[in-house]
Amino acid sequence: MKIFDTLSVTERYLDTSDVVRIYLCGVTVYDESHIGHARTIIVFDTLKRYLETKNIKVKLIQNFTDVDDKIINRAKKENSSADMITSRYITNYFEDFDRLQVKRADLYPKATEHITDMIDLIKGLIDKGFAYVSKNGVYFSVLKFNGYGKLSKKHVEELVAGARVEVDETKKDPLDFALWKFSSEPPMWDSPWGRGRPGWHIECSAMSLKYLGNNFEIHGGGRDLIFPHHENEIAQSESFTGTNFAKIWMHVGMVTINGEKMSKSLGNTKSIDYVLKRWGPNIIRLFCLSGHYSKPIDYSEDMLKETVTKWRQVENCYFEMNLAENIQTRPELLNQIHEITNETNLEFGNALDSDFNTSLAISAFFKLVKHVNQMASAETLTREISDIVLPVFHRMSNIFGLKLVEITEKEKTRISDLIKLRNTLRLEKKFQDADVIRKQISDMDITLIDHKTRTTWMKQEKIGIEN
RNA sequence: GGUGAGGUGGCAGAGCGGCUAUGCGUUCGCCUGCAAAGCGAAUCUAUAGGGGUUCAAAUCCCUUCCUCACCUCCA
Helix, strand or coil, X not given: CEEEECCCCEEEECCCCCCEEEEEEEEECCCCCEHHHHHHHHHHHHHHHHHHHCCXXXXXXXXXXXXXXXXHHHHHHCCCCHHHHHHHHHHHHHHHHHHCCCCCCXXXXXXXXXXXXXXXXXXXXXXXXXEEXXXXXXXXXXXXXXXXXXXXXXXXXXHHHHCCCCCCCXXXXXXXXXXXXXXXXXXXXXXXXXXXXXXXXXXXXXXXXXXXXXXXXXXXXXXXXXXXXXXXXXXXXXXXXXXXXXXXXXXXXXEEECCEECCCCCCCCCEHHHHHHHHHHHHHHHHHCCCCCCCCEEEXXXXXXXXXXXXXXXXXHHHHHHCCECCCCCHHHHHHHHHHHHHHHHHHHHHHHECCCHHHHHHHHHHHHHHHHHHHHCCCCEHHHHHHHHHHHHHHXXXXXXXXXXXXXXXXXXXXXXXXXXXXXXXXXXXXXHHHHHHHHHCCCEEEEECCCCEEEEECCCCHHHC
C-alpha cells in the first residue's frame, strides 16, 4: 500500500511486514468536537479498519491535549478548573465518536499524564544543546536543528522575515518555541527549571516516542497542523533521538462550510452533535470519505442530501439481498455475479492501496450496489446470488464503518405476515384496507417496496432532517 | 510576499499519455390500485485560456488567468 508523504512529497510504500504504528494528533479538549475533527478521525479509523481486514496489525495512538491556554481560559471564564473542563470534553469526545461508529484507538494518552516523560525529553534536549532556559521558560533553539522547515517547506530566513512570530525579548531567536513555560498558577508541575507547564508540541513527541518508538510508520493529523506543530515535533524528536522520526506524514484536508473556512470567529462551526442529529453517522461517514482525504471537502446541505440518496440505495440493496428468495438461479447470472464481485474486490483494494483513495473505493462499492439493485428490479436476484454478494458487501461497509439497521427473524416473520395480508386485500381490490396495513408497517419505520410479483421491504435509518 | 495544493459535464468527484470512472440533479419512460423505492434512456465526446512535445494529452512541458490552504491557536 502506498501513502503520500508530506515530508518527501512522494507516495511511499507502507511497511506492513509487522505492526503498523500510527500516531494521530487528537483534539484539545476545551470545547465540543466538530465536523473537521470528525473527518480526520474517520479517515484514520477507516484506514485502521482496512489494514485490519488485511490481517495487518495496527497500533493506533491518539492523544488528548489536556493542558493548554485555551483550556485555562475556558476554566477561568466558567469559574471552574482545567480538570473539570478537560474531563467534561473527553467524555463528550467519546460520546460523539462512539456515535460516529469510530472504533476506539489502542490508547488515548493525555498530556497531563506524561509530564515526567516530557521533562526527560526536555532535559535531553538541553544536554544536547538544542534547548536553553530563559526567563520565561525553556525554549527550543530552532537554528540548532538544521532540518527545520523540511516538512512545511519553509525557509528559516523567510520565517524570520515573516515577523508574525511572537515577540519575546527573553528568547535567543524569534523562531524559538516553548518547551516549558514557567507559571505560578495551576495547572502547573515542578520541573528542574522551575514550576510551570509544558508547551504544546512537546507532548506529541514525548508520547509518540514513548509508545511507538523512534521511527514509527505513520504520523497523522489535519493539514493545519503541518506548521508549526508537526514541524516542531520533528525538530524536537529528531534532535533528541538523532534519527528520523515518522516514516510517513499523512495529512487530512480541511472541511469548509459552504465554501468558507470553518472558524469560531465566523461562527460557522458544525459540532458533531449537530451533524449527527441532522444526518446520522452513516451519512456523515460516507460524506467524509467521498473525496480524497488530502483534499478539502465542503459541507453543505445539498451535498449531505445527496449523500442521503446514496445511502438509501445501499439500504435498498442490503434489504433486497436479505429478503431474496430461495429460487433457482439462472446459470449465466451465477458466473456473472462471481465476475462482478471479483472485479469489485479488485477495484476496491487497488483504490485503497493507491494512497487510500476512498472516493474510488466508494464508487466500486456503488457499482456493486447498482448491480444488485438491477437484479432485484429484473426479478433475478436469488438467495444464492445474495449469499455470494453479501460477504463482499459486508466487508466493504464494515471498512467504511457503515452500519445497516439490523433486523431480527421475529420482525421478518411479523412483517412478512402483514405483507401477505395486505397483498390478499390488494388482490381483492380492497385498497383502503391495504393502505391501513401499509400505514401500520410504516409506523414500524418500515418502507414497503412493491415489485411485479412480490413485495419486499426495508427498515431505513431515520435521518433527522427528514422528520 | 513566501510555501503548498488545485482549476474536469448543471453539481460533487475520480482518472494523471490511447480504453463510456462513479454518483447526484434534471427530463422522459418502465413498474404500480395509488404511492414509495428501484430500473432504463437522454442530458454526457466535460477536461480554465494560449502555445508546445507526441501517431495520440484532461493526463507531459512552457505560459497566462483564477481558486483554496498554511505562514498566529486550529483537525
